[in-house]
Structures are given as C-alpha cells and as structure tokens.
Amino acid sequence: MSTAQDAFAVTLRDLERQFGDFVAVNRISLDVRQGEIFGFLGPNGAGKSTTIRMLCGLLEPTSGQGTVAGLDIRTQREEIKRCIGYMSQKFSLYDDLTVEENIDFFSGIYRVPKEKKAQRKTWVLDMAHLQEHRHTRTGLLPSGWKQRLSLGCALLHEPRVLFLDEPTSGVDPLSRRSFWDLIYQMASEGVTVFVTTHYMEEAEYCDRLGLIYRGELVALGTPGEMKGSLMADQVLCVSCDRSHDALGVAATVAGVRDAALFGHDIHLMTEDAEHLAPRLRQALEAAGFQVGTVERITPSLEDVFVSLIEARDRADGAQQEFKA
C-alpha cells in the first residue's frame, strides 16, 4: 500500500455505477483525508446513496476504482466491512429487540473482544443517553433517540471510517444538532466521517464538500471555497413589498441569470451585481413596487448549489429543476 493512499481514508477513481441504461454514478473521483468530515451533497436521486453503497461493499461498481481504509472496494469488501461503520437514512435496528439486545447483537456480530464488550456497551448507552432505557423496546423510542442508538451500534467496533447516509432525515432540529455534536466528537478522535445530506445548514458543518448532481461530481471544496471561488455568479438581495409578484418582474430584467425567493427577500444571480443594482431598482419601482435595500451579499451554500446546478443544467440544455 502506497503512502499516498494511507493518508486518505477514502479514495474514488472514475467510479461508475449503472442500473441498466441509467447511469446513477458517473465517473466520480475524489479523496477524503483521515479524520475529515466529508459532506456529500446533492438532490434526491443524484447518486449519493449509490456511491456510499459502493464504498460500503453493498453494491458492485460497474467500473472504476476505490479504496476505503486502504482496502479495495472491489476485492476486499469483507475486510472493509470490519473497519467501517454504516448508518442509513432508514432506521435499521431491530424494533422488537430492546436497546440492550440490539447493542449485544451488533457487538457479537462485529466480534467486539470480550474484555471490551461491557465498556463499549456503556459507551454507547452514555453516548445515546439511553442508560435508563436499556430495557425499552427499540421500536418505542422517539426517532431522534433511535438515530443516536443506530450511530452507537455502528460505532461499537470502533471503525476508522464512518459512512452516514442522510443520518438526520426526519429528525427534529434539536436532535439533529446533538447528533452533529457526536459526529464532531468522532472526528476529533480521528474517525473519518463520510456523510450525505440535503440539509444545507448541515453542509456548513463539514470540513469539505462534494456536490453531486445527476450522477456527476459538480463541485468539490471547503464550504468557504464553495462560496468564494467556485461561485461564478454574484448574489443580489432585494427587499421589497409583494415580493412574490416582484419576483416575476425582477427575473425579466436584463443581466439577471436567475431569481428565487428567500423568505421575504428576492435573491438574484448575476454576473455583475454593481451594474445591475440601480437598473433593478428602477425596473421594480417603475412596476409599482416599494423597494427597500438592494445589496450584494455573500452567497449561502444553498445559493451556491442552486447556481452550480443551474449552470450545469444550462450546459446540458436540460430543463430539470433542482428541488432543494
């Protein structure tokens, strides 16, 4: 194993997966460093889960290479399974087993050494705040608690790489927050975290992001890089009354590439915000709207993704809309 590969917990080289004629993942290449929290973003059906499943040995790649913890995802699938943790969007512990029975089951399946079993069980129960509920049937727990238990069971064998496939979908914001605290804790202990999500605020928590759209890797970088250099467009934020109606007018002004509502404000993508601002105010006022501020803002990650995806759509000449 080369040293370059050792530095990376996960590497993908032209990884591709087809289902019949449909290309779910189209020649993706990227590297994830040890101890990094890597966020894999994209709309539903973009190929996030397919990629993660290939990395976890659940799906065979159609072509391309990949390694996880230095092991080949084509030929060393069972070895990989010993050193990764996996948790999917669908809650996948046994509902009819108690919390403790679920922990014991996975602890046995992963063959956690005998002398460590009790300690790991305590760790999971503490981490998931389920000490008092150890004899509760798992199916009766609220979904946020279940997710913590799922994470705990995926970490029982102290994996080096943790794959999380939309781990917080359907979980309330507070639980989501505490879930991310756990992920940070893991990362600080040297675990590499590969997480998919479509929540933009979660994307901000990641060290590095990859944006996947229609099976292709559209952008790769830190959240800061994404908002800066990767964003070709500038964003104008316009506050005005009846913003819903104003949106239609604003979109027709020359130089506006795209317009979208953001709460009561309108966000406009443009190549040159400075020149557009006065013309825009004029156009809106002429149409009878009360215009407040018009200012250039730092784009949010959501702006970045909308912009990147629309750029890709324009390039593809396709008409598909991005549903955030």
Next chain:
Amino acid sequence: MFERLYRMLVKEFIQVLRNPRMRAVLFVMPVAQVIVIGYAVNTDVRHVPMAVYDLDRTPATRDLIARFEGSGCFDVVRRIATEPEIQEVLDSGEARAVLRLNRGFAEALSGGGSAQAQFLLDGSDSNTASVALTYASRISADFNRSLLEQRFSRTAGVRLDAEPIVLVSRAWFNANLDSRNFFVPGVLAMLVAVLTIILSSMSIVREREVGTMEQIMVTPIGRLEFILGKTIPFAIIGLVDVALIALIAVFWFRVPMLGFPPLLFLGTGLYLLSTLGVGLFISTVSSTQQQAMMTAFFFMLPAFMLSGFVYPIANMPKVVQVLTYLNPLRYYLVIIRGVFLKGLGLEVLWPQMVALCLLGATMLLLAAGRFRKTMS
C-alpha cells in the same frame, strides 16, 4: 463463527417468541389443528343414511332390511311410499342410498328361484358410494348364503357346511382399517411443513422490507452464519411441534407408535432441512413478504396433493409419479407412517432418509447461493 451464530440465534428466538401472537401460531395452532383435523380427516364410511322402498312388505324383505340396519354401515332414515320420493331423497341428500324391493320379492324366493333387489346410490361422492356398495354386496351375499343353507337343509336334509373358498383376510399394521391411523401422521407432516415453510419464507424478506437487511449486509457476518442463524431456530421450533403433535396422536387419537420414537425425530430433522431450504429459497427470491407468501402457497398445494397424503402415488400417471420424487413430503410420509404404524427401523427407511438429506442439502445450498451480501 460461533459467536456470530450464537447472536443470530438469540436474536431470532427473541423475535419469534416475544410476540404473543407468534407464540400462539407456533405452539397452540398446530395442537388445535391436529385435534380438529384429526377428527375431520377420516375416510371411514359408517352410518350411511339410506331410504327403503319396500313394495312387498313380507318377512323376507323385512329380514333383508334388518340386515342392512344391523350392519352398522347403514341407517334407515326414511321409508318411502311412492316412486317420486326416490328422486326426492337422493336430490335433497337426505339419503345417500335407496333400497328398492319390488312386489313379488318373497314369492320369487320361495319358489326356489331368484329375486331382484335394486340398490340406488348417490355417486357424486364416489368414495362413499363405492364403499357403501361394497357393504351392500357383502350384506346381500350373507343373505344369500343363509337362504341357501335353509334351502339345502330343507330339501336335502344335510347342512351346507362351507363354501368352496373361504378368504380369511387380515389387515396388518392397521387391523381395524382405521383411516385415522393413516391420516393423523399425514396431518403432522402437513402442519409442520406449513409452519416451517411460511416462517422461513418470511424471515429474510422481512428483514429486507424493514431495512435491517442493509445493516446486516455491511457487517462482516458470513453468509453461512446468517443462513444457519435463520435455519436453526425454525428447525428447533419444528421439532418441538412434531413432539407435541406426536404426543396428541398417540395419547389422544390412540394412533399406535410401534417404532422407535427418536427415529421419528431423525426423519423430521432431515425433512425440516428441505422445508426450511425451500422456505429460505423463496425468501431470497422474493422482494416483499406478500410475494413470499404467495410463492409458498404455490409450492405447498401441489406438494400436499402429490405426496401420497391422501391420493396414493401409485394411482398417479407415470409423469406425475416422477415429479413426486422431488417432493420431500413424499419421503417423510413413508418415514412417519412407517415409524408409527409399522415399527420400521433405519434398515428399511434409510433410502427415504438419504433422499431427504440430499433434497434438503440441495435446497439449502441453493438458498445460500442465492443469498448475496450485496444489493441487486
């Protein structure tokens, strides 16, 4: 290997036994069913309702009718007075047979000649009809013989002693030809098959539907560990059920147990390999529990029909007979009937045991081969 298998077993047992409804399905239902079916599944023909149309009304006709009544095979439920009533009782099902004795019956006999009696049967239930016909022929033969004896002693003054040939018949293994002795072991085989096939055909596909399968697939558990973990608990449950049902057969229905009981369990163990193998195979090729259920039924129905459970395999067309060699039930029925009723040992039953072993191993290997730790 053993730690994972042990954990799988613990988990499967908890899942099966924790649910009260499941416990009832596994242990109460088979017992209740064998009791009910044990009484119901019976091809013995007794007390056939019959009507009599006696136009002669003489001592001779009364004697013949009394012989029918006294046989225990027939109950005279109605005496008919007019012709159209014959149609009526047979149509309504009030009687399954009608004995018609014309005027002049006694007169014809007394002249030393022969008289005719008509016996009408409802043939829609062919089994009952043919058995009833046999009984009727036997009754009329007895009647003839006693008539002949009377005539001889009267005319020749000698006793007519014996017929040229006397057939002395005895049914071995089931002296009273009690059909229950034949069917109760069959019911046992059927119930255990239903139970284990359904349980196992649901097991893997349920995990797939619920989503736990995906989690299992990313663990380093081996295919064999998983398949065994799914097989052993159901096999144990199947053996417990066989023990329960066998006890009921012997102590409730008085089915003789002439053989060595452990042999029954050896045979059952091998039989369960096949039923569980079939069930798991169905589970690996189905994507929903509904599909699995349907497939299981499509397997079970022909398996019961073509097993010799009710319809003798020897009566089937050659092509179908060949098919039955693939049916585990066929071999198991020979084993349990052999152990229960004939007291057979391994020296006779080994071919059946070997056949079950081969079938079971093949099915389990097929199931294990179909089971992948990757998604399609």
